[in-house]
Amino acid sequence: MLQQMLKASRQAQKTLALSPANKRNQILETMASLLAERREMILAANRKDIERAIDLSPALMKRLELTEAQLMRLIDGIHVVIRQPDPLGQGEGQRRLPNGLTIEAVHVPLGVIGLIFESRPGVAIEATALIIKSGNAVILRGGHEAMESIRVIVDCWQDAVTLSGFDKELVQAILDPDRQYVTDLMHLNGLDLLIPRGGPGLIQKVVKEATVPVIETGVGNCHVYVDNMADVGMAVDIVTNAKVSNPGVCNAAETVLVHRDIAPKFLPALEQHLSSYGVTLHADPLSRHYLSLAVPATEEDFATEYLSLDLAVKIVENIDEAIEHIARYGTKHSEAIVTNDYTRGEYFLNAVDAAVVYWNASTRFTDGYEFGMGGEVGISTQKLHARGPMGLLALTTWKWIAKGHGQIR
Numbered sequence: 001m002l003q004q005m006l007k008a009s010r011q012a013q014k015t016l017a018l019s020p021a022n023k024r025n026q027i028l029e030t031m032a033s034l035l036a037e038r039r040e041m042i043l044a045a046n047r048k049d050i051e052r053a054i055d056l057s058p059a060l061m062k063r064l065e066l067t068e069a070q071l072m073r074l075i076d077g078i079h080v081v082i083r084q085p086d087p088l089g090q091g092e093g094q095r096r097l098p099n100g101l102t103i104e105a106v107h108v109p110l111g112v113i114g115l116i117f118e119s120r121p122g123v124a125i126e127a128t129a130l131i132i133k134s135g136n137a138v139i140l141r142g143g144h145e146a147m148e149s150i151r152v153i154v155d156c157w158q159d160a161v162t163l164s165g166f167d168k169e170l171v172q173a174i175l176d177p178d179r180q181y182v183t184d185l186m187h188l189n190g191l192d193l194l195i196p197r198g199g200p201g202l203i204q205k206v207v208k209e210a211t212v213p214v215i216e217t218g219v220g221n222c223h224v225y226v227d228n229m230a231d232v233g234m235a236v237d238i239v240t241n242a243k244v245s246n247p248g249v250c251n252a253a254e255t256v257l258v259h260r261d262i263a264p265k266f267l268p269a270l271e272q273h274l275s276s277y278g279v280t281l282h283a284d285p286l287s288r289h290y291l292s293l294a295v296p297a298t299e300e301d302f303a304t305e306y307l308s309l310d311l312a313v314k315i316v317e318n319i320d321e322a323i324e325h326i327a328r329y330g331t332k333h334s335e336a337i338v339t340n341d342y343t344r345g346e347y348f349l350n351a352v353d354a355a356v357v358y359w360n361a362s363t364r365f366t367d368g369y370e371f372g373m374g375g376e377v378g379i380s381t382q383k384l385h386a387r388g389p390m391g392l393l394a395l396t397t398w399k400w401i402a403k404g405h406g407q408i409r
C-alpha cells in the first residue's frame with residue numbers, strides 16, 4: 001500500500017515542484033476558504049475524537065481538542081505562509097569561476113515527506129501548508145486519537161489541491177491506526193524525508209530502525225534559570241507562562257533552576273502564584289526551605305518531561321551550575337535565563353546548546369506561528385539539516401546550477 005502511495009505522491013509532487021509560486025499559493029488560499037466554510041464539520045469530527053478518547057490526561061485532551069479559535073489561528077497561519085517569499089529557486093547569487101563557468105546553489109523541494117505526528121489535529125493543517133508551499137508532497141500519519149479530525153482535514157486538502165488543478169495525491173494520509181504502517185514508513189524505500197514528531201519511544205525507534213532520511217523532532221525537557229540578578233516579578237510571570245499556558249506541549253518548562261541568593265524572595269512568590277493554577281512543585285532539599293507545599297524531588301524528576309501541571313525546582317550556586325544541569329538533563333529544545341545582567345545573559349545564550357535559547361522570555365515561544373513562519377512542521381532538536389521550528393526553508397534542499405559555454409575539465 002505504501003509503495004503505491006509513494007508512487008502517486010512522487011507523480012503529483014513533480015508537477016507541483018515545477019509550478020510557479022502563485023499556483024502553490026492558490027492551493028493554500030483554497031484550503032483557507034474550505035476550512036472556514038467547513039468549520040462546523042471539522043469541529044464535529046474533532047468532538048467525535050474527543051468523545052472516543054477516554055484515557056487521556058487533561059493536558060493531552062487539550063492537545064487533541066481543536067477549538068474554533070485555534071482553527072481561525074490555523075487559517076491565519078496559512079495566510080502568513082502565503083505571504084512569505086517563495087523559497088524555491090532562491091540562492092545566494094551566482095559565482096563566476098576563472099574558466100567562465102557560473103555556479104549557483106538554489107533551493108529546491110525535498111520531494112515526498114512522511115510526517116508521523118502526535119494527536120494534535122492542527123498539525124495536519126499547518127505542516128501541510130508549509131510542505132505544499134515549498135513544493136513537496138506529504139504522507140501524513142497522525143496519532144490514533146485524532147483520526148476522525150485528520151480524515152476531514154485531509155479531505156479538505158485533497159479538494160483544495162484538485163480545485164487548484166493538481167493531483168489529490170499531493171496530500172495523503174494513513175488512516176489505519178495499525179502501527180505497522182508507521183514502521184513501514186520508516187523503511188519506505190524512496191521516501192525523501194521522514195519527520196517523526198512524538199515522544200522518546202517513537203523517536204528512538206525511528207533513530208534505530210529507519211532506513212530513510214530522518215529529521216528528529218525531540219522531547220522538550222525545558223528549563224528556566226532564574227539568576228540572582230533577575231526581576232522577581234518578571235521571573236514569576238515567565239515561569240508561570242512557561243509552565244501553565246499549555247502544559248502538554250514540548251516547549252513547556254519542566255524545571256526551574258534558581259540562584260541561591262534570590263531563592264528566599266523568588267520561591268515563596270512563585271509558589272503562591274503557581275498554587276493558584278494547581279501546579280505541584282517537586283523540590284530539592286534546599287529549595288524546600290522556602291516552599292511550604294512542595295513534594296521532594298528525586299533524581300528522576302529532573303530527567304522527566306512531565307507534560308502536566310508539575311514543575312521540578314532546584315537551587316543552584318551560580319550560573320555555571322545551572323548551565324551544567326541543563327547540559328545534563330536538557331534535551332536541546334528550549335532553554336531560558338531570567339536576568340537583568342547583560343554579561344550573564346550573553347554568557348547563557350552562548351554557553352547553552354539548544355535549538356532555541358531565551359533571555360527574559362518564556363520557552364513557550366518556540367513555535368513556528370509565534371516566530372512568524374505561519375506554522376511549523378516540527379521543532380527539530382537535531383543539528384542537521386534543520387534546527388528549531390521548521391518552516392519553508394527547512395523543507396528544501398540545494399541544487400547547484402552550473403552554466404557554461406562548452407567548458408571541459
Ligand SMILES: NC(=O)C1=CN([C@@H]2O[C@H](COP(=O)(O)OP(=O)(O)OC[C@H]3O[C@@H](n4cnc5c(N)ncnc54)[C@H](OP(=O)(O)O)[C@@H]3O)[C@@H](O)[C@H]2O)C=CC1
Nearest residue numbers: 117118142143144182198199202217218219220250378379
Ligand atoms: N519537538 C517537537 O516538535 C515535538 C515534540 N513532541 C514530543 O512528543 C511527546 C509527546 O507526544 P506523545 O503524545 O507521547 O506522542 P507519541 O510519541 O505517543 O505519538 C506520536 C506518534 O507516533 C506514533 N508512535 C508512537 N510510538 C510509536 C511506536 N513505538 N511505533 C510506531 N508508532 C509510534 C503514534 O501513534 P499511535 O497513534 O499509535 O500512538 C503517533 O502517531 C513529548 O515528549 C513532546 O515533547 C511532540 C510533538 C512535537
Ligand SMILES: N[C@@H](CCC(=O)OP(=O)(O)O)C(=O)O
Nearest residue numbers: 118120248249250251366367
Ligand atoms: N507548536 C506547539 C509546540 C510544538 C508541539 O506541537 O508540541 P507537542 O504538543 O508536544 O506536540 C505550540 O506551542 O503551539
